[in-house]
Amino acid sequence: MVSISVNRRSRVPLYYQIQQRLLKQITAGRLKTGDLLPSEQEISARLGISRMTARQALKSLCHLGVTYSRRGKGTFVSGIKLEKNFRQVQSFTEEMKARGLKPQARVLSFQTIPARGEVAEALKLPLGEPVVSLRRLRLADSWPMGIECSHLPARICPGILKAFNPRASLYQTLWKRYGILMAVAEEVVEVGRVSAEEARLLRTRPGSPVFQFTRTSYLQDGRPVEYVKSIYRGDRYKIVTRLTRLNCDFGTVRRA
Amino acid sequence: MVSISVNRRSRVPLYYQIQQRLLKQITAGRLKTGDLLPSEQEISARLGISRMTARQALKSLCHLGVTYSRRGKGTFVSGIKLEKNFRQVQSFTEEMKARGLKPQARVLSFQTIPARGEVAEALKLPLGEPVVSLRRLRLADSWPMGIECSHLPARICPGILKAFNPRASLYQTLWKRYGILMAVAEEVVEVGRVSAEEARLLRTRPGSPVFQFTRTSYLQDGRPVEYVKSIYRGDRYKIVTRLTRLNCDFGTVRRA
DNA sequence: AGATTTAAGTTGTCTATACAACCAGCGTCA
DNA sequence: TGACGCTGGTTGTATAGACAACTTAAATCT
Numbered sequence: 001m002v003s004i005s006v007n008r009r010s011r012v013p014l015y016y017q018i019q020q021r022l023l024k025q026i027t028a029g030r031l032k033t034g035d036l037l038p039s040e041q042e043i044s045a046r047l048g049i050s051r052m053t054a055r056q057a058l059k060s061l062c063h064l065g066v067t068y069s070r071r072g073k074g075t076f077v078s079g080i081k082l083e084k085n086f087r088q089v090q091s092f093t094e095e096m097k098a099r100g101l102k103p104q105a106r107v108l109s110f111q112t113i114p115a116r117g118e119v120a121e122a123l124k125l126p127l128g129e130p131v132v133s134l135r136r137l138r139l140a141d142s143w144p145m146g147i148e149c150s151h152l153p154a155r156i157c158p159g160i161l162k163a164f165n166p167r168a169s170l171y172q173t174l175w176k177r178y179g180i181l182m183a184v185a186e187e188v189v190e191v192g193r194v195s196a197e198e199a200r201l202l203r204t205r206p207g208s209p210v211f212q213f214t215r216t217s218y219l220q221d222g223r224p225v226e227y228v229k230s231i232y233r234g235d236r237y238k239i240v241t242r243l244t245r246l247n248c249d250f251g252t253v254r255r256a
Numbered sequence: 257m258v259s260i261s262v263n264r265r266s267r268v269p270l271y272y273q274i275q276q277r278l279l280k281q282i283t284a285g286r287l288k289t290g291d292l293l294p295s296e297q298e299i300s301a302r303l304g305i306s307r308m309t310a311r312q313a314l315k316s317l318c319h320l321g322v323t324y325s326r327r328g329k330g331t332f333v334s335g336i337k338l339e340k341n342f343r344q345v346q347s348f349t350e351e352m353k354a355r356g357l358k359p360q361a362r363v364l365s366f367q368t369i370p371a372r373g374e375v376a377e378a379l380k381l382p383l384g385e386p387v388v389s390l391r392r393l394r395l396a397d398s399w400p401m402g403i404e405c406s407h408l409p410a411r412i413c414p415g416i417l418k419a420f421n422p423r424a425s426l427y428q429t430l431w432k433r434y435g436i437l438m439a440v441a442e443e444v445v446e447v448g449r450v451s452a453e454e455a456r457l458l459r460t461r462p463g464s465p466v467f468q469f470t471r472t473s474y475l476q477d478g479r480p481v482e483y484v485k486s487i488y489r490g491d492r493y494k495i496v497t498r499l500t501r502l503n504c505d506f507g508t509v510r511r512a
Numbered sequence: 513a514g515a516t517t518t519a520a521g522t523t524g525t526c527t528a529t530a531c532a533a534c535c536a537g538c539g540t541c542a
Numbered sequence: 543t544g545a546c547g548c549t550g551g552t553t554g555t556a557t558a559g560a561c562a563a564c565t566t567a568a569a570t571c572t
Contacts, residue, residue, distance in 0.1 A: 013525060039552060050527045055553085063319065071553045072534035187497045191447055191465045191490030209447045209465035209490070234447030234465070241443050241497070269555060295522060306557045311523085327523045328564035517570065524563075533554070541546075 006047050014049055018057035026066055026077055037067060037075040092138050092148065093169040101140040107166045108135040108147070108201075112154055119151045122216045122227040130154035132161065134170065137201055138230075144202045146210075146232035156180065156225060180225060182217040189213055189239065194231065202233055209234040262303050270305055274313035282322055282333055293323060293331040348394050348404065349425040357396040363422045364391040364403070364457075368410055375407045378472045378483040386410035388417065390426065393457055394486075400458045402466075402488035412436060412481060436481060438473040445469055445495065448487065458489055465490040 006017050025031045038046070043054035058075050061067040069075045096103035113133050115125040125131065135149045150170060152160075157178050164173055174180040190212040199206040210231045217226040262273050281287045294302070299310035314331050317323040325331045352359035369389050371381040381387065391405045406426060408416075413434050420429055430436040448468040455462040466487045473482040 015525075041552075050529095052528085053526055056525085058553095069553060070535085072536080072551080074552060187495075189445070189495040189497075191467060191493075193465065209449065211447060237447075239443075239445040241445075271555075297522075306559095308558085309556055312555085314523095325523060326565085328521080328566080330522060330565095513572105515570100515572075517568105519568080520566090522563100522565075525561085527560080528558095530557080531555085533552100535550105535552075537549090539546100539548080542544090 006049065014047075015053050015056040015060065018043065018047070018054065019060045022057065022061060023064075023066065031077050033077055035077045037061075037077065039074055091169055091171045092146075093171075096140045099140075102142075104139040104142065105166065106137040106139070108137055110134050110161065110164075110166075112161065115151075115153075119227055123151065123153055123224045125153055132157065134164075138232075140236075143236065144233070145236055146230055147198060147201060148228060148230035151227040152225065174225075180219070182219065182225060185215050185217040187213060187215040191234075192231065198231060202231075204233055204235075211237055211239070262305065270303075271309050271312040271316065274299065274303070274310065275316045278313065278317060279320075279322065282317075287333050289333055291333045293317075293333065295330055347425055347427045348402075349427075352396045355396075358398075360395040360398065361422065362393040362395070364393055366390050366417065366420075366422075368417065371407075371409075375483055379407065379409055379480050381409055388413065390420075394488075396492075399492065400489070401492055402486055403454060403457060404484060404486035407483040408481065430481075436475070438475065438481060441471050441473040443469060443471040447490075450487065454487060458487075460489055460491075467493055467495070 006014050008014070010017070022031070022037065031037065037058065040051050040054045040058060043049075043057070044051040047054070058067070058069065062069055062075070066078060067075050068078050092105075093103045111133055112130050114128045115123065115131045116127055119125075119131060120127050120129070123131065130153075132152045132154050133149065134152075135147070137144060138146045138148055152174075157174065157180070160173070160177075163177060164170070171182070174182075192210055192212040193207045194202060194204060194210050196206045198210075199208070202210075210233055213228065213230045213232070215226075215228040215230075216224055217228075218224050262270050264270070266273070278287070278293065287293065293314065296307050296310045296314060299305075299313070300307040303310070314323070314325065318325055318331070322334060323331050324334050348361075349359045367389055368386050370384045371379065371387045372383055375381075375387060376383050376385070379387065386409075388408045388410050389405065390408075391403070393400060394402045394404055408430075413430065413436070416429070416433075419433060420426070427438070430438075446468040448466050449463045450458060450460060450466050452462045454466075455464070458466075466489055469484065469486045469488070471482075471484040471486075472480055473484075474480050
């Protein structure tokens with residue numbers, strides 16, 4: 001059931017108010033997998049808004065992946081739970097919290113260095129350009145999980161060496177202090193074996209198998225802002241992803 | 257440059273014609289990263305269509321991730337290449353082709369077995385329900401890459417034991433013959449070591465590190481249709497993914 | 513010169529309407 | 543019984559117009 005009214009004076013768009021309301025009903029479990037959502041017609045009539053606005057609300061839910069529409073039938077709750085890691089760039093902090101673990105970090109080094117090699121290449125910086133490099137040991141519930149090394153162009157985050165609180169999330173700092181919001185990331189995952197130094201930090205045996213991550217994050221306009229290399233213990237870490245087919249547009253299946 | 261006209265008689269929606277046309281210009285490189293796309297106004301005027309239709313074409317490009325919009329400025333080509341594996345469920349065949357390698361498969365076994373254990377659980381089938389099980393050795397350019405074992409409820413694909421051509425893609429067969437289109441998948445990736453039998457098939461040494469994949473695919477309504485367990489040689493395989501932040505809706509950033 | 517206002521252009525939201533395509537169920541007819 | 547068509551309900555597509563919010567650059571004022 002959709003509640004009775006929308007707030008027309010609010011600066012929040014009508015369609016967004018409706019989307020949020022329906023989303024709550026789904027996440028709260030009042031609308032379950034396979035349930036039929038109110039039709040565009042019904043929403044528009046009940047709330048006294050136009051059908052196109054109601055439609056935009058429903059479409060935006062399809063876009064999020066929590067519903068799907070069928071012409072002639074209606075809009076239904078899909079079986080996919082909206083989880084935090086659903087198709088989303090996520091930091092270690094967010095990821096561990098989502099799994100119910102307490103994330104921690106121990107800073108191994110934090111300094112400005114000249115860009116070179118793969119770092120310069122990934123960040124599209126000329127050689128020697130200053131880069132902020134942050135190397136951290138990652139722990140979950142006090143167990144060492146991995147080693148993460150982030151690189152950022154120093155130009156985009158002046159003063160971060162002093163401003164950054166080692167206990168906070170790097171991403172939150174970048175967003176709140178510098179307005180940097182990473183929109184897209186490319187990630188390469190490989191399998192490797194730990195070196196002696198890494199094994200000591202991770203409290204495991206040299207040569208034991210690990211995940212090797214290489215991630216480059218970009219702004220919405222495609223400029224790279226972060227290059228991360230990390231390794232994670234293979235016996236303590238797994239990757240959970242949800243993938244979606246893209247041969248549909250706004251939920252409408254098109255056969256090429 | 258958008259070409260001069262659209263086909264109004266075609267059954268293909270106008271906005272989709274426009275979307276495809278713009279998409280081609282981007283993938284062909286005539287529109288490059290950061291380039292400004294024609295405005296909604298301009299498209300609608302030039303093609304003699306309504307602004308909302310032009311808007312839908314541009315929005316659908318944002319939705320695909322190839323462009324982004326800024327109020328007051330315009331719509332721009334984002335730095336993200338539209339690759340085949342972009343946020344998409346993909347078969348081994350499709351994946352290897354996208355990397356320029358020749359995919360092959362050698363069927364190790366293909367039979368109907370009763371569902372049990374993790375297979376029954378993942379496919380949400382009662383114990384003993386018939387399941388089609390296909391175990392294949394995967395090769396790329398004749399090099400053994402991994403071992404893949406698919407499980408499907410026998411009920412949804414009657415006669416597949418005879419109909420399936422071992423040289424074809426399983427997914428294409430399911431789509432063409434049974435109309436089965438997997439919409440969403442959950443995938444878990446872990447690190448492991450090969451057994452003696454697997455090592456023999458993969459021509460590697462027992463105990464060498466491998467990726468272990470566990471994937472469950474679903475229809476749009478959430479019913480599971482496939483459960484796959486596979487392993488891939490760690491020295492020959494890497495995972496490349498592109499991730500997107502979801503704190504935006506139709507490209508409009510909203511701070512919660 | 514510097515600050516402010518104005519204007520034009522762009523995307524974002526919303527309305528009201530129309531018709532097409534599709535689905536399910538019902539009734540009718542052979 | 544089975545085939546057919548009708549009908550009401552649903553989403554998909556398309557139109558025309560309006561105003562809001564934002565950006566940029568030019569024009570104006572101080």
